[in-house]
Amino acid sequence: MDALFVLAALGLAGGAALLWPRWRLRRALAAPMDPAQVALIRRNLPLYDAMPPELQQQLKRMVRQFLHQKTFIGCAGLEVTDEMRYTVAAHACLLLLNRPSRVYPRLTTILMYPTEFLVPRREADAAGVITETRQGLLGESWGDGRVVLSWDHVQQAARAWGAAPNVVLHEFAHQLDSESGSTNGAPYLGNPQRYESWSTVLSREYQRLRRDAMYGQQGVLDHYGASNPAEFFAVAVETYFTKPWQLADEHAELYAEFQEYFRVDPRAWLPEPRPAPVPEWNFAYGQWQ
Structure with a gap:
């Protein structure tokens, strides 16, 4: 009897572990987006106001899922704000509209730097000599579930749509490619x-x-x-x-x-x-x- 009780308890615990994330996601998606949050999207995604209402609703739903499932980490002293989170999420989710998507299922973390950041590189010349260098980047998409972004350049793209490189669209295109x-x-x-x-x-x-x-x-x-x-x-x-x-x-x-x-x-x-x-x-x- 005790063994049956233990098995039943383990079964219930396993079922709860599987259902709990889904329940939390459904709850997050059901919550209406605050007007201030919509204002952040409207201000930093110039295309938003020109979209038909059904695409706006799709985008907001995907943004909620993105922010529920992904973790933002500030680097080099940067404190992550709602404006950063909603801007990046809106640009990234723009690539998913009208298509069935699990919203970048392999992505877990977005690392935010205040501006251009340096990454180590190893380069080999024709003779096979390895040189250690550091390269300045605006963004990078890593295969381990992370994307790295320069907030300064994310802002530039939002303010001057089409006139400045859009690092979010670029790096999240790599995420789509890797799927x-x-x-x-x-x-x-x-x-x-x-x-x-x-x-x-x-x-x-x-x-x-x-x-x-x-x-x-x-x-x-x-x-x-x-x-x-x-x-x-x-x-x-x-x-x-x-x-x-x-x-x-x-x-x-x-x-x-x-x-x-x-x-x-x-x-x-x-x-x-x-x-x-x-x-x-x-x-x-x-x-x-």
């Missing part, structure tokens, strides 16, 4: 038949960017994306959400692949940029104006 099992520019697409088209288009666009970088031809995609396929994917994702009109104009097939993957069209949230005025010759002054 397929490796970080190689091919995230989990759901349908196996999608990989043929994805590989064809992204490989061609990657080689095009490498040629542009080699010859100094600058388009909408930053040349950093020519480093490797994983960085190409992250740069392209960042550009898709910050400069969608330009990306669609210069890289139509790439844009179509991303539109099918992300299931949103950021052009609906951003005005089409006006073309630069064509200079005209002013005969009165004898100069181009």
